[in-house]
Amino acid sequence: MKAVVKIRLKSGVLDPQGKATQNALEALGFSGVNGVRQGKIIEIELEGTDAGAAREDVDRMAQALLANSVIESYEIEIDGQ
Amino acid sequence: MKAAVIVFPGSNCDRDAADALTWVTGRPPAMVWHTSNELPNVDLIVIPGGFTHGDYLRVGAMAATAPIMGEVFRAGIRGVPVLGICNGFQILCETRLLPGALMRNASLNFICREVNLKIETTATPFTRSYPDGALVRLPIAHHDGNFFADEETLNRLEGEGRVVFRYVDKAGKRVPAANPNGSRNNIAGIANAAGNVLGLMPHPERAIDPATGGTDGTALFAGLHEALR
Numbered sequence: 001m002k003a004v005v006k007i008r009l010k011s012g013v014l015d016p017q018g019k020a021t022q023n024a025l026e027a028l029g030f031s032g033v034n035g036v037r038q039g040k041i042i043e044i045e046l047e048g049t050d051a052g053a054a055r056e057d058v059d060r061m062a063q064a065l066l067a068n069s070v071i072e073s074y075e076i077e078i079d080g081q
Numbered sequence: 082m083k084a085a086v087i088v089f090p091g092s093n094c095d096r097d098a099a100d101a102l103t104w105v106t107g108r109p110p111a112m113v114w115h116t117s118n119e120l121p122n123v124d125l126i127v128i129p130g131g132f133t134h135g136d137y138l139r140v141g142a143m144a145a146t147a148p149i150m151g152e153v154f155r156a157g158i159r160g161v162p163v164l165g166i167c168n169g170f171q172i173l174c175e176t177r178l179l180p181g182a183l184m185r186n187a188s189l190n191f192i193c194r195e196v197n198l199k200i201e202t203t204a205t206p207f208t209r210s211y212p213d214g215a216l217v218r219l220p221i222a223h224h225d226g227n228f229f230a231d232e233e234t235l236n237r238l239e240g241e242g243r244v245v246f247r248y249v250d251k252a253g254k255r256v257p258a259a260n261p262n263g264s265r266n267n268i269a270g271i272a273n274a275a276g277n278v279l280g281l282m283p284h285p286e287r288a289i290d291p292a293t294g295g296t297d298g299t300a301l302f303a304g305l306h307e308a309l310r
Contacts, residue, residue, distance in 0.1 A: 013229060014263070016187050065146060068139055068175065070182040071229055 094130035128169030141171030170280030181230035187263025210304030219283035246270030
């Protein structure tokens with residue numbers, strides 16, 4: 001099974017890297033870019049076939065290490081769900 | 082005073098911290114490797130600066146999972162003084178001994194220079210030897226020193242007098258221009274509620290010798306030595 005953890009900065013947390021990327025897009029001539037926020041995606045290959053159990057495991061991984069709840073939120077997908 | 086310096090892969094200020102402690106206290110600290118499960122019986126734990134584990138995932142995140150950090154966490158909760166400098170501050174936030182998080186500098190630049198700081202409280206074992214409201218100059222050298230906490234946490238830190246170091250101008254004023262990295266409220270260093278855990282981005286251990294960067298950091302180590310003798 002494959003889990004995908006999508007990690008985003010919480011709203012209210014400034015994202016200077018996203019802002020710099022927005023500025024660069026504008027400098028390249030792309031108009032109408034109202035905002036850019038940068039996050040990260042972590043892909044995890046898992047043993048087992050129980051999607052529910054996998055989701056619980058990955059949730060614990062996210063809380064323990066993958067995301068920092070002070071600044072980040074996350075979503076988990078198991079096999080695209 | 083007996084001290085321990087925790088050493089991780091990628092620590093690069095561990096020897097500076099050991100030199101500062103040895104210089105000021107006359108006693109070399111124990112150097113404790115991160116995979117150890119045991120802390121020696123010490124009066125002070127120092128988490129030094131560096132780029133532990135290459136700053137992978139988030140600054141300090143990997144180091145916070147090290148076996149020794151469980152012991153450091155328990156010691157900090159027990160009241161043993163813990164000093165986290167730069168990456169050490171980041172690691173203490175990741176272990177939740179301190180609130181908040183250190184994010185990428187607002188300028189996106191790595192910043193290596195001296196800054197003006199105000200010591201906002203002398204009611205900690207770390208700052209007891211400084212005069213009230215002291216203005217000091219210490220070096221900073223970081224890419225991720227942008228202190229973030231939500232409003233509620235910031236209000237609690239400010240209300241409880243737990244902001245210990247703040248970026249200020251030469252006159253001691255908290256102004257945006259004196260903020261090198263975008264930190265909320267110009268915060269450079271904070272303490273836990275009990276006052277025994279301090280994290281700061283500036284490097285007091287690099288400011289103990291007039292030949293290399295001044296001596297404004299000496300009083301931090303001297304104060305600890307007096308308090309913990």
